Amino acid sequence: MRVFETPRPVPGKLAPVLAGAAVIALALPVFVVADWPLEAWALAAVLWLVGQALSALLARLRLGLGNLAASGVVGIGMSFRTIAIGVVLVAVAVSDARVGIAAALLYAAAYTLELTVSLVSYFGAPAR
Numbered sequence: 001m002r003v004f005e006t007p008r009p010v011p012g013k014l015a016p017v018l019a020g021a022a023v024i025a026l027a028l029p030v031f032v033v034a035d036w037p038l039e040a041w042a043l044a045a046v047l048w049l050v051g052q053a054l055s056a057l058l059a060r061l062r063l064g065l066g067n068l069a070a071s072g073v074v075g076i077g078m079s080f081r082t083i084a085i086g087v088v089l090v091a092v093a094v095s096d097a098r099v100g101i102a103a104a105l106l107y108a109a110a111y112t113l114e115l116t117v118s119l120v121s122y123f124g125a126p127a128r
Helices: 014-034 038-059 065-095 098-125
Strands: none
Touching: 014 038, 014 098, 038 065, 038 098, 065 098
């Protein structure tokens, strides 16, 4: 498929982050009404903010062939972000399954929407 071979400009990060943040924000009333553990909502929200902060920090590094070390740091940093959040969610799920699973599902929903908006904005952009 040629759609994957066509270079496009890197999309902005604001819309995907706002979409994921909206999922977190809109989930609070759902958690309250459904009597789900608010600790789960708070955990997912904190992990979301920490993940976004780390992503913003890594985005400040210049990427490309001239900066292979920075590119490696970004790759390892983004992997660390995912692994660290997963470890926290698994640890919480082991100690309190109700909180851990609810937090993991909320975080996964926010991350999935962020990824979806990123992909739509990337593949929806005109080719260079």
